[in-house]
Amino acid sequence: MSRFLFVVPPLVGHVNPAVGVAAALVSRGHRVAWAGEPALVRRLAGPDAVVHPCPPPGAGRGPRGEPAVARPADIRGPEALRFLWERFLVPLAEAMAPGVRQAVAAFRPDVVVADQQALAGALVAEDLRLPWATSATTSAEFTDVLATMPRVAAWNETLLRDLRSRIGDPAGSGDPRFSPHLVLAFSTPELAGRAVRGGDRVRWVGPSLTARPSAPFPWERLDPERSLVLVTLGTANTDAGARFLARSAEALRARADRVQAVVVDPEGTLGAEAEAEAGAGAGSGSGAGPADRDVIVLPVVPQLELLARADAVVCHAGHNTVCEALWHGVPLVVAPIRDDQPVIAGQVADAGAGVRIRFARAGADAIGAAVDTVLREPGPREAARTIARAFRGAGGAPAAARHLEILADGRKDET
Template sequence: MSRFLFVVPPLVGHINPTLGVGAELAARGHEVAWAGLPEVLEPMTGGRATVFPCAGLRLGAGGAVRPPDVRGPGALKFLWERFLVPLAEEMAPGTERAVARFRPDVVVADQQAVAGGLVAERMGVRWATSATTSAEFSGALDGMPKVDAWLTGLLGELRGRIGDPKGAADPRFSPRLVLAFTTEELAGRATGRGGDRIRFVGPSIAARPAEPDFPWDWLDPARRTVLVSLGTANAGAGDRFLAQCRAAGRLRADRLQMVMADPAAPPDPDPAADRDVLALPYVPQLPLLARAGAVVCHAGHNTVCEALWHGVPLVVAPVRDDQPVVAAQVVDAGAGVRVRFGRATAAQLGTALDTVLDHPGHRSAAERVGASFRAAGGAPAAATRLEHLAGTAAVSTETTEEAR
């Protein structure tokens, strides 16, 4: 049996896919551990997993709050300089200790926890990339050579501080295996770096150890359920947008109910007080998606893939980072429509909701993408890929074909 160490940032959407893969590996008799921020990891793993502590900035801490007027290349520069590089430097010592103590056969490094790849390379351990978003596969920097050169230089300087100065691998793309938790039906064919190592395994969807309580009898079977979520990284940024969603929902209360994941909502509202819109700080997303007619979200890769896994069409309102790329993928696949996060009105949101709820083509497209997710194999397929990597010096063409 082998040992696998997952190195993850303190971001829920980046941790969730590793939970299913880790559970699958453990069920096959392997030893599995995580390196990351314990206060984030331990509740998500149910307190039963081995977690090696790594310091790590939370998004929005330590000056990592991106000004709303910073967009395009400036936003990418901000993300790397103010969050991802400091995160890597904070995580590197803990990652090194975890590798030394756990002695993994394979390190599985999240694409945004580049300390994982750099430390593994320096310590001579095989490593794979866990890509929880496909934005890096789109070749977005191909038309921006100066930005690409700047980022290459930044990563080279980071390697000099925490990695092997003689190393050559891009820490975002393992030279042996890149696990993409999506499919080409959504992401399209990879055109950026790492194309020959990318394996599309589909989303890793697994039950979560501690889902929040929910008043299931509040749901009216005669009305369709719409789930609204802006993810855990956008708390405080979506007050205006959520208010417009609420207004759009009330105008359609005769035919839908709206469940809103709103961090500012009271923790214990009285569901009987409002039968049309229910706002909670946290919601059991996967069970709700099994009953949802549509989702309104920020185009976070995790939420998008979970919705499409359930065949649910989307209204996407990207906020930052990779979200515009993912939103474009949803629209191109025919599985939803896009609105402007900063300017969408209740009327525009209502029209978008009517479109995805009433036009069957969007649900058919969502179901088609969801079928491709299931065919790709998800967590079991990812686990098989990692097993092959643990047992071979390199993943040969024959081996990777067998793992499909």
């Protein structure tokens, strides 16, 4: 039996893949503990999860437990990257580091499993000479997106070096986003392409999917005679999504003779959009009533269950949503907003599994045309099914657990 400490940021999309791996390890007789935000981890991993508190900076929370980072909705490109690192990743690492050290002292893990955005996990493990594995819940980092921006890359390296000097081993080296021991990539080359970074430590295990707390859903309102299209912008993009959700609803309502839409609207933005348009004399807008059978609008949905029935997904190219859709062989319309999403959207388009559109400028016509393409043309669906076969063959959470066992066994051999 080995002990594994999972260090995770307070982000739903980063905790969910780790939950499946942790469950696989427990089923194989190992002990698992977490360093993270207790309420969020226990909601996703179960109420009995052993969680050592590592609070994020600030007390705010979003609608599903993620940190409420006050980021301007229109921030993009290098400016968004700077905001992400200076206002979220670095403060998060500094806030989590004491809790990670306490968790290590209390739990005495054989291996630390550190999410790429929970930098404290990697830096503390390195400082304490513990073997650690990277949990790469997005494949964007493997592409080295800063290779064409040397000044930005140099700034990023300096930021990481300074962070290591404060919370880790100042004499350490290497990128804390890529373990020198093991990098678990929750994708496959069929979607992500060849890994430029991470070297021979990368293990492509495909998506880690596991049962989640189910949300209520009016299944009786689904029409089996129409194509089902799911529209979602994830849990962290409600600040930027009102217009896009409204235009998506408009586009899909115009195709109601053959398409039924489910729109995830955590903040009720469609209702607000409809009221604003009505006040401006624009008619009834694109809001949907409670009994609407053409556009079903809900704050939260059982996404995995819906994807098993869906014919297409319209989304922001968040890695989890993309991989969950492709696991089910469902083609996508991707409209990236920021962070890793443009990279993931490019991977979807390059693989032929979907159509990429511009988030900020896409109107109902562009969204509708893209949906028509993925529903009517065979290419995107065939590509999505090819990726689905690769995902399922990669092994998922059980494969990740086996790689972690090998790492733990190597550590025990050394001691």
